[in-house]
Amino acid sequence: MTTRNMEDYLEAIWNLQDKKGYVKAKDIAERLEVSRPSVSGMIKKLSENNYILYEKYGGIVFTEKGKKLAQKIKKRHNLFVEFLKIIGVSEQNAQTDACRLEHDVSPETITCLLEFVEFISLLPESSKWKEYFQEYLKKKDML
Amino acid sequence: MTTRNMEDYLEAIWNLQDKKGYVKAKDIAERLEVSRPSVSGMIKKLSENNYILYEKYGGIVFTEKGKKLAQKIKKRHNLFVEFLKIIGVSEQNAQTDACRLEHDVSPETITCLLEFVEFISLLPESSKWKEYFQEYLKKKDML
DNA sequence: AAATAAAGTTAGGTATACCTAATAAAGATA
DNA sequence: TATCTTTATTAGGTATACCTAACTTTATTT
Numbered sequence: 001m002t003t004r005n006m007e008d009y010l011e012a013i014w015n016l017q018d019k020k021g022y023v024k025a026k027d028i029a030e031r032l033e034v035s036r037p038s039v040s041g042m043i044k045k046l047s048e049n050n051y052i053l054y055e056k057y058g059g060i061v062f063t064e065k066g067k068k069l070a071q072k073i074k075k076r077h078n079l080f081v082e083f084l085k086i087i088g089v090s091e092q093n094a095q096t097d098a099c100r101l102e103h104d105v106s107p108e109t110i111t112c113l114l115e116f117v118e119f120i121s122l123l124p125e126s127s128k129w130k131e132y133f134q135e136y137l138k139k140k141d142m143l
Numbered sequence: 144m145t146t147r148n149m150e151d152y153l154e155a156i157w158n159l160q161d162k163k164g165y166v167k168a169k170d171i172a173e174r175l176e177v178s179r180p181s182v183s184g185m186i187k188k189l190s191e192n193n194y195i196l197y198e199k200y201g202g203i204v205f206t207e208k209g210k211k212l213a214q215k216i217k218k219r220h221n222l223f224v225e226f227l228k229i230i231g232v233s234e235q236n237a238q239t240d241a242c243r244l245e246h247d248v249s250p251e252t253i254t255c256l257l258e259f260v261e262f263i264s265l266l267p268e269s270s271k272w273k274e275y276f277q278e279y280l281k282k283k284d285m286l
Numbered sequence: 287a288a289a290t291a292a293a294g295t296t297a298g299g300t301a302t303a304c305c306t307a308a309t310a311a312a313g314a315t316a
Numbered sequence: 317t318a319t320c321t322t323t324a325t326t327a328g329g330t331a332t333a334c335c336t337a338a339c340t341t342t343a344t345t346t
Binding site: 084089090097103105108109118119129132133136 | 167227230231232233240244247248249250256261265271280
């Protein structure tokens with residue numbers, strides 16, 4: 001089983017891989033704001049659980065299993081960010097809140113949220129729901 | 144500072160208080176599916192942090208501070224449940240997922256979610272957004 | 287190539303939260 | 317009231333995840 005934390009590290013590694021093309025323990029530490037020993041420990045754990053391939057002082061490479069999981073986590077993260085932005089949360093809070101929300105949610109909720117976000121995104125311009133929503137918020141402000 | 148766990152216990156105590164009129168450590172243990180020693184430990188901690196008043200082998204009473212926090216947590220929980228139900232999650236999953244989602248979310252997200260749920264709930268019947276949404280899901284099913 | 291700097295690991299320790307087994311207190315019943 | 321049952325606590329131990337300080341390995345510079 002994967003813990004919340006393993007998921008966070010996998011996601012961080014995925015993002016670094018994506019951005020820099022390689023992954024250094026130091027960068028993981030910086031991104032997650034933890035100490036380097038903490039990263040060492042988690043790398044060992046992820047390696048033992050076959051999410052990554054790793055040799056001491058060497059590089060980090062995803063296994064198929066790890067890649068699949070990392071992608072899944074990343075998708076879930078983006079889904080939450082998208083939703084949060086739809087309801088008006090700022091980019092920054094959307095990012096940090098998504099990191100917290102994305103764990104331990106039932107598959108049903110993921111599916112529903114996905115469909116809801118899709119539905120909203122695909123609404124025709126003419127529906128104007130967003131304008132209505134903003135108008136609603138404005139009215140509330142004035143009370 | 145309160146941890147995620149303290150919040151879970153406070154919420155459980157609040158709900159039991161509400162339902163039975165009094166709170167026994169045993170009931171907390173059952174509701175949260177933890178052992179009774181775990182409950183003893185948390186009761187001690189909550190008491191030390193002035194969220195509840197407690198004496199060994201005695202009853203549990205909220206302080207003002209504890210009451211306020213418990214209410215806040217409960218409201219947040221209900222907000223998530225409401226939202227999850229709007230997007231079509233079953234009552235049961237909505238309840239369990241809300242328990243997980245309700246922690247560590249930024250105030251901005253709470254506000255946005257609240258306003259969004261309010262907005263959706265107050266839409267006139269004539270808006271028919273729900274029908275559109277269901278129709279959208281049905282069409283997807285058929286692909 | 288040797289010295290220095292940077293990156294990674296190990297050792298040892300903290301905090302949270304959990305558990306089982308054993309013990310103590312309270313409450314119910316014979 | 318004494319016994320038995322239920323409930324609560326303490327003792328002792330596990331697992332996760334974190335930290336600092338000390339050490340090792342790798343990489344860079346001179």
